[in-house]
Amino acid sequence: MSNRKTDPISAFVDAGKAGAYLEDGFVHIESLLPTGYITRYADEITRKVKELNTLHIPMEERNTYQKAFIQVTNLWRYSELVREFVFNESLARAATALMGTRGVRMYHDQALYKEPSGGFTPWHADQFYWPLASEKCVTAWIPLQDTPMEMGPLAFSKGSHRFTFGRDLPISDESEQQIQDALKARGFPTIEKPFNLGDVSFHAGWTFHRAGPNTTDLPRKVMTIIYMDIDMKLKQPENAYHQADLDAWCPGAVPGKIIDTELNPVLFSKL
Numbered sequence: 001m002s003n004r005k006t007d008p009i010s011a012f013v014d015a016g017k018a019g020a021y022l023e024d025g026f027v028h029i030e031s032l033l034p035t036g037y038i039t040r041y042a043d044e045i046t047r048k049v050k051e052l053n054t055l056h057i058p059m060e061e062r063n064t065y066q067k068a069f070i071q072v073t074n075l076w077r078y079s080e081l082v083r084e085f086v087f088n089e090s091l092a093r094a095a096t097a098l099m100g101t102r103g104v105r106m107y108h109d110q111a112l113y114k115e116p117s118g119g120f121t122p123w124h125a126d127q128f129y130w131p132l133a134s135e136k137c138v139t140a141w142i143p144l145q146d147t148p149m150e151m152g153p154l155a156f157s158k159g160s161h162r163f164t165f166g167r168d169l170p171i172s173d174e175s176e177q178q179i180q181d182a183l184k185a186r187g188f189p190t191i192e193k194p195f196n197l198g199d200v201s202f203h204a205g206w207t208f209h210r211a212g213p214n215t216t217d218l219p220r221k222v223m224t225i226i227y228m229d230i231d232m233k234l235k236q237p238e239n240a241y242h243q244a245d246l247d248a249w250c251p252g253a254v255p256g257k258i259i260d261t262e263l264n265p266v267l268f269s270k271l
């Protein structure tokens with residue numbers, strides 16, 4: 001990870017592959033992180049997910065969103081080891097290169113564990129939830145094990161970050177159906193393939209994505225890091241989700257001003 005000239009992230013950034021991300025709205029990079037690097041942190045992430053999870057109702061009593069995954073957020077605040085993983089400077093540099101910004105800040109992190117028999121993740125675009133003034137925000141999706149099709153790897157609608165239909169739909173059965181139909185009608189291809197341990201994808205805030213169910217008897221463990229432009233400004237909240245996100249991820253931030261609270265440290269800066 002430390003050898004800038006030869007590590008895969010530098011190779012990726014230096015090869016100028018950001019163009020594919022900007023064009024497609026996502027990029028799946030194979031073998032971006034050494035497998036040993038991920039396994040060093042995976043058990044601690046899982047420990048924290050078990051400790052902090054508040055969703056304890058049986059699968060059959062859950063709604064579609066709850067069936068999709070256990071969601072535990074901002075783990076970096078609860079574990080020094082997870083903080084080290086989430087603050088990985090090389091990953092933040094890759095996010096910076098993809099978005100073409102002068103650096104990135106933390107928006108938040110979240111673990112998304114799709115349990116055995118966990119349901120599908122409906123089509124949605126994350127930025128519907130986020131009170132962010134520009135589209136320069138990106139999620140790194142990092143599986144903590146090999147993720148074959150039966151486990152529900154993340155799937156992307158290629159080029160859909162420019163498609164405005166469905167941007168007002170929260171994750172739900174309605175978003176799954178309506179967005180699916182609209183993307184199909186407009187001919188956006190769905191790109192869905194397994195992830196090997198070490199693969200990382202990055203998707204933009206407005207890119208539509210989903211995941212299939214987990215039909216295996218093992219949990220699909222995934223850690224995500226959500227980066228935003230170092231100069232990202234807060235947008236005036238337009239819905240209850242925006243307000244909830246503002247309260248959770250950047251309390252005290254002011255509409256029209258750069259988001260710079262203690263929960264939004266700079267993770268990489270070119271300066």
Ligand SMILES: O=C(O)CCC(=O)C(=O)O
Binds near residue numbers: 112139141
């Ligand atoms: O992991 C999943 O099933 C969904 C992930 C997702 O929606 C995201 O990372 O934005």
